[in-house]
Amino acid sequence: MDRSASSSGAPDALWRQAADVLAGNRAGSSTVPSRTLYPHQWSWDSAFVAIGLRHLSARRAQRELETLLAAQWADGRIPHIVFNPAVPHDAYFPSPDFWQSSRAGRAAGAPSGRETSGIVQPPVHALAAWLVHRADPEESRRRGFLARVRPRLAAWHDYLLTRRDLGGGGLAAVVHPWESGMDNSPCWDRALRRVEPAPPGAFRRADLHHGHHADRPTDADYGRYVRLAADYREAGYDDRAARHGFAVEDPCFNALLAVGELALAAIARDLGADGDAHTARAERIAHRLVVRLWDADAGVFRVRDLRDGTLVDEQGVGGLVPLVVPRLPPAVADRLRAALHGPRFRAPATRLVPAYDLTGHAFDAQRYWRGPAWFNTAWLIHRGLLTHGFHQEAAQLRDGFLTEAGRTGFAEYVDPVTGAGRGARRFSWTAALTLDLLRTGT
Numbered sequence: 001m002d003r004s005a006s007s008s009g010a011p012d013a014l015w016r017q018a019a020d021v022l023a024g025n026r027a028g029s030s031t032v033p034s035r036t037l038y039p040h041q042w043s044w045d046s047a048f049v050a051i052g053l054r055h056l057s058a059r060r061a062q063r064e065l066e067t068l069l070a071a072q073w074a075d076g077r078i079p080h081i082v083f084n085p086a087v088p089h090d091a092y093f094p095s096p097d098f099w100q101s102s103r104a105g106r107a108a109g110a111p112s113g114r115e116t117s118g119i120v121q122p123p124v125h126a127l128a129a130w131l132v133h134r135a136d137p138e139e140s141r142r143r144g145f146l147a148r149v150r151p152r153l154a155a156w157h158d159y160l161l162t163r164r165d166l167g168g169g170g171l172a173a174v175v176h177p178w179e180s181g182m183d184n185s186p187c188w189d190r191a192l193r194r195v196e197p198a199p200p201g202a203f204r205r206a207d208l209h210h211g212h213h214a215d216r217p218t219d220a221d222y223g224r225y226v227r228l229a230a231d232y233r234e235a236g237y238d239d240r241a242a243r244h245g246f247a248v249e250d251p252c253f254n255a256l257l258a259v260g261e262l263a264l265a266a267i268a269r270d271l272g273a274d275g276d277a278h279t280a281r282a283e284r285i286a287h288r289l290v291v292r293l294w295d296a297d298a299g300v301f302r303v304r305d306l307r308d309g310t311l312v313d314e315q316g317v318g319g320l321v322p323l324v325v326p327r328l329p330p331a332v333a334d335r336l337r338a339a340l341h342g343p344r345f346r347a348p349a350t351r352l353v354p355a356y357d358l359t360g361h362a363f364d365a366q367r368y369w370r371g372p373a374w375f376n377t378a379w380l381i382h383r384g385l386l387t388h389g390f391h392q393e394a395a396q397l398r399d400g401f402l403t404e405a406g407r408t409g410f411a412e413y414v415d416p417v418t419g420a421g422r423g424a425r426r427f428s429w430t431a432a433l434t435l436d437l438l439r440t441g442t
């Protein structure tokens with residue numbers, strides 16, 4: 001296989017193909033991640049989609065984010081899925097009748113007019129809103145875009161930093177592997193082992209109709225996901241009442257929160273307000289990230305399991321993503337750069353960044369988040385490399401990204417050993433972030 005060749009040819013062909021994927025995945029005012037596997041609106045997917053869409057239409061990118069924000073709960077959470085009522089229930093599991101958001105989440109402030117999930121995903125939204133604004137500030141001001149999204153984004157971050165500071169350490173906890181966005185990572189295995197799986201007969205998976213068995217989580221893990229979500233639902237999605245059988249601090253999630261606070265500071269200043277409180281919060285989160293999750297021996301960030309307070313002895317791509325935080329101590333950024341190019345993430349041949357340590361005991365080149373390389377994490381790390389002045393590595397990663405995206409038909413993820421595309425094709429964030437890298441260069 002020629003890994004250097006892009007089936008797409010010239011950049012303008014790649015641009016057209018990526019734009020075509022986004023057009024094909026459009027569903028009303030938002031975009032589905034994949035027509036087959038994920039037929040609703042997903043939270044962090046829409047943020048990445050908006051980041052790419054802004055180069056085609058700032059207006060549509062604004063609407064992508066505002067459609068998601070319209071389903072925000074009164075307690076501030078942005079749900080990880082906003083369901084499209086026109087899509088049959090059996091097209092995706094867990095479906096609206098599992099989450100029962102408008103009934104079970106009423107006390108927590110779930111909207112009554114829309115069905116959503118009850119959990120969240122990483123907070124990329126403030127960054128996305130700021131980048132969308134910057135793509136066409138005049139259009140943004142004309143529509144009052146920043147003024148409208150700012151209170152919602154601030155409430156979202158407040159939710160995470162208050163209700164979700166379950167460890168009391170100034171970081172937000174995720175209470176379900178799906179909340180990390182890296183659902184099946186070996187970083188969750190140890191904490192998940194404490195969870196009793198829901199019996200296989202209690203639910204019917206829809207992902208296996210479209211996804212390959214070898215790519216998707218096992219039935220036992222799915223049973224654990226179902227158990228955790230059902231327990232949260234039974235507690236009314238109330239973080240003060242829920243017992244949370246799973247609670248971890250994830251470096252990627254919190255790094256994005258820090259970056260999001262910096263974006264909120266920029267948004268506030270653009271609106272003539274004072275952004276200092278957000279800048280201070282970003283600095284505090286960045287500091288707590290290092291204090292609580294940095295492993296100086298390994299030179300990567302790790303996940304903290306809040307059940308026993310220990311750092312999880314696994315290396316996932318989420319441990320490299322904090323490179324995206326501008327206020328990181330330079331020595332930490334240098335170590336992350338070294339880890340990125342070390343044997344765990346670079347060898348043998350991947351041109352993106354594998355989701356999990358290539359030498360790790362749980363490495364699986366096919367099963368999602370247990371080895372395959374994803375385009376959104378590569379985009380974040382590319383941004384981090386630029387942030388810290390590592391321009392040459394950033395250019396290499398950008399080239400790898402664009403080549404792999406074109407060659408695989410905008411795959412959901414890539415086998416890091418063979419380079420084969422895996423998961424869904426014509427995947428929205430792969431296409432959107434292709435547009436962004438083509439437009440912004442290095």
Ligand code: 9WN
Nearest residue numbers: 033038042044045178181182183207
């Ligand atoms: C559960 C939509 C989502 C992504 C996640 C990815 C996968 C869902 C699933 O697809 O998760 O949320 O059913 O596997 O892991 O990051 O947001 O693209």
